[in-house]
Amino acid sequence: MLLADVRTAAPGDATAISRLLAExxxxxxxxxxxxxxxxxxxxDHCALPRIRAEIEIPGGAPGWLGWLVAAAADGTLVGAVSGGVPVASEGEIYALCVTPGRRREGVGSALLEAATxxxxxxxxASQxxxxxxxxxxxxxxxxxxxxxxLTPVRLGRPL
Incomplete structure (x- = not known):
C-alpha cells in the first residue's frame, strides 16, 4: 500500500478517526x-465530541501533541495516532490504530515514527x-x- 502522507489531523478527520479507533x-x-x-x-475513547475537541484544542493542552493521521493515496484515512509529552522528557502514545485490512503494510510504523x-x-527522551x-x-x-x-500492560523505550 502506498501512503500519500502522514499529517496532522484536521477537524474533518474526526469521524474517520473515531471509526478507526473503535474498529x-x-x-x-x-x-x-x-x-x-x-x-x-x-x-470512553472514541466519542466523536471527544475526538473533535482533541483535534481542535487551540495550541494544544499542556503536554498534548494531538492526532496524526495516515492517508492512502486516494485520501482515505487508514490509521491514526495520538500522543503527547505529559511529563518532562517522557512521551506517551495514547492511541495508535490502523485499519485491520491495512496492517503489516508500514502504516503503524509510519505513524509511530511521526509521533516519535x-x-x-x-x-x-523516552516513550x-x-x-x-x-x-x-x-x-x-x-x-x-x-x-x-515495564508492567504487564505498560511498555516503554528510550528515544
Missing part, C-alpha cells in the same frame, strides 16, 4: 476484554504506551520498535 479496539481487544468492557472503552519525531521535538490487556496482539509490533515491558 481497532473491537478487533484487537474485544475478545480479551469482553463485550461490555470493550464497549465501555469505545464509549514530535515527541523528541518537545524534549522526550511509553499502556495497552488495555496483557498479551495484547500489538505486543509484537511494539517489541519490533524497541519497546520493552
Amino acid at each position: 481497532a479496539i473491537r478487533d484487537g481487544y474485544g475478545e480479551a476484554l469482553g463485550e461490555i468492557r470493550a464497549a465501555r472503552l469505545v464509549s 519525531g514530535r515527541m523528541r521535538a518537545h524534549g522526550a 511509553r504506551i499502556t495497552l488495555p490487556v496483557e498479551r495484547a496482539a500489538a505486543l509484537p509490533f511494539f517489541a519490533h520498535h524497541g519497546f520493552g515491558e
Whole structure:
C-alpha cells in the first residue's frame, strides 16, 4: 500500500478517526476484554465530541501533541495516532490504530515514527504506551520498535 502522507489531523478527520479507533479496539481487544468492557472503552475513547475537541484544542493542552493521521493515496484515512509529552522528557502514545485490512503494510510504523519525531521535538527522551490487556496482539509490533515491558500492560523505550 502506498501512503500519500502522514499529517496532522484536521477537524474533518474526526469521524474517520473515531471509526478507526473503535474498529481497532473491537478487533484487537474485544475478545480479551469482553463485550461490555470493550464497549465501555469505545464509549470512553472514541466519542466523536471527544475526538473533535482533541483535534481542535487551540495550541494544544499542556503536554498534548494531538492526532496524526495516515492517508492512502486516494485520501482515505487508514490509521491514526495520538500522543503527547505529559511529563518532562517522557512521551506517551495514547492511541495508535490502523485499519485491520491495512496492517503489516508500514502504516503503524509510519505513524509511530511521526509521533516519535514530535515527541523528541518537545524534549522526550523516552516513550511509553499502556495497552488495555496483557498479551495484547500489538505486543509484537511494539517489541519490533524497541519497546520493552515495564508492567504487564505498560511498555516503554528510550528515544
